[in-house]
Amino acid sequence: MTFELNSQIEKDTFHVIDMDLCRVLLMNDKRFPWLMLVPMQPDLVEVFDLEEEDQVLMTLEVNYAAKVLADLSQAKKMNVGSLGNIVSQLHLHVVARNEGDAAWPGPVWGVGNAVPYDDGELKALLQDLRTALDYD
């Protein structure tokens, strides 16, 4: 089996960069600076489905992405989570939150409708993210 990105996740996101374990995606919802990290292995559903050394690698990549997005977005608080009640392929959300955003202080999942990026702002944001996340 090879890794294949779930079609719903693919539809909702843009590709940012591949880290050692995780593909980093940007949610197409400009209400929240919102990354998604998907470990590039087949048949994962729960965080504990990964081998222990990959659990460690995933965490370091997720926390690194959270720090980068926090700095870029000047967030008040980062929300990090793995839910998967609807799309079961293991994926980690990294969301930058601020007082007064469209879901504050509740969680972002399932709240209202996504507001897509314009082409110009998308291009600029992807460029900023790629530069900031290029950790090699």
Next chain:
Amino acid sequence: MTFELNSQIEKDTFHVIDMDLCRVLLMNDKRFPWLMLVPMQPDLVEVFDLEEEDQVLMTLEVNYAAKVLADLSQAKKMNVGSLGNIVSQLHLHVVARNEGDAAWPGPVWGVGNAVPYDDGELKALLQDLRTALDYD
């Protein structure tokens, strides 16, 4: 500075066990089998506030607790997340989810009101959790 548990978290939970890094608590809400893990260090807000080796330890403890709770509760899906928009002290939620539960398929945070455990069921559940989590 020494570690002190946030008073709101203390009010909402029961103490289960202390792992090497994290205190494990049970949310007093029988709608969902729901653990909370709090790293026992002062002044933590974000996951990346921990030293890298403690990020690793926290993840292994959280994922271990998630596996234990998944097995105990026969959950369809585990939800794991760190939000902290209201209580800023770093804490990780580990929630067992099933189709038809009080928030399915949405997130549990901020949904309805907690339903407290009865004394008898609480005592039994804490005993089961302590036995299952005793990983030394």
